[in-house]
Amino acid sequence: MKLVTFKKNEQDRLGVKVNEGIIDIREALLSHPLDTVPSNIMEVIAGGYQAVTLLNSYINELKVDGDQTYLLAENDLIWGPCVTQPSKIICVGLNYRKHADETNAAYPEVPILFNKFNNTLTGHRNDIGVPNVTEKLDYEVELGVVIGKKAKNVSKEEALDYVFGYCTANDLSARDLQLRTQQWLLGKTCDDFSPIGPYLVTSDEIEDPQNLNLRTVVNGEIRQNSNTSDMIFSCDEIISYISKHMTLEPGDLILTGTPxxxxxxxxxxxxxxxxxxxxxxxxxxxxxxxxxxFVEESSSY
Known part of the structure; x- marks a missing residue:
């Protein structure tokens, strides 16, 4: 299942992608009420397999009904981040072999972890202001992993069982700020520095997260073109490693590095x-x- 968040009347709304477009779940519930159906993305993630099953059954019933007042075109959406309120955003640095090679960095012996905050979240097709404090804003395509169950001290073998789904992410980085000190935080946490989406894709649709092509295109020019098989630490290793140091909660977002x-x-x-x-x-x-x-940063709100 492909889940989306979009804005309507300045509120986050849950959508589900189907062949005909995007189903506005809250709008559908007005004419086809069902108390057990989750109505926002964080409820779906927290509800896990059961919530996805309920949502899928509800959508199948809607299709039989034939009413399409709740159906939206993707081009008409104001997109939000596909995960709206993660309690943690944890990122992995230098996690692709060829990326370490291009920056003349040694391969890390353990995952290099840093964090971002919710102020960095934004969605598909949203304009992003280039901060006035940087002259070196860089892109980083990354596989996002969204946790679906509380995870503490999980094994590598069981780690992927704790994944709710996956998403496309851009770990924007102000390199001059990032490298100003030994701590990377400042260069990673400016507003809107973590666009994610357009979809949160449930894990059952991704057979192998370690065999996904990924790329970046800037103004029509391909800049990054790789595969997640080049990761130094795989998704299951990363989840297991993090869970040994902190408890992962449903909705937590892990950005797994860039090629x-x-x-x-x-x-x-x-x-x-x-x-x-x-x-x-x-x-x-x-x-x-x-x-x-990308646009010039607004000086005020």
Whole structure:
């Protein structure tokens, strides 16, 4: 199942992608009420397999009814982040072999972890302001892993059983801020630095998260083009490792690293960072394409 979040009347709404478009679940519930059906993305994640099953059955009943007042076209949506309120956003640095090679970095012996915050979340087709405090804004296509069950001290063998689903993510990075100190946080946590979506795809639709093509396209030019098989630490290793140090909760988002092709990996004379007016598309096989245009940062709200 492909789940989406979109904005309506400045509120987050749950949508489900079907062949005909996007079903607005809250709108459908007005004319076809059913108390057990979850009405927002965090409820679905917390409800796990049972919630997805209920939602799927409800959608099948809607199709039989024939009413389409709740059906929306994707082009008409104001997209939100496909996960709206993760309690944690945990990122893995230097997790692709060729990316480590291009930046002349040694392969890490254990996962390099850092965090982001919810202020960084935004959605598909939303404009992103280039912060005035950076001159080196970089893109990073990444596989996002969304936890579906509380996980503590889980084994590598069982780790993927704790995954609710996967999404496409862009771990935007202000390189000059990131490398200003030994701590990367400042360069990773500016507003809207974690667009995710367009879909949260349930784990049953992804046969092997370690065999997914992923790429980045900037203004029509392919910049990153790789496969998750190049990860140093696989998704199950990452989940197990994190769970040994902290409890993972339903809705927690793990960004699993980026492959080669980032601006930072180019020779200095060829480094052209993201500028206002640029369009960046990151896409992962089976998870969809996430597109954002970059604009000048607003000075106030």
């Amino acid at each position: 080669e092709g980032v601006v930072l990996g180019y020779p200095e004379e060829k480094q052209v960072y993201i500028q206002p007016g640029d369009e960046v598309i990151v896409e992962i096989e089976g998870l969809g394409s996430l597109s954002n245009k």
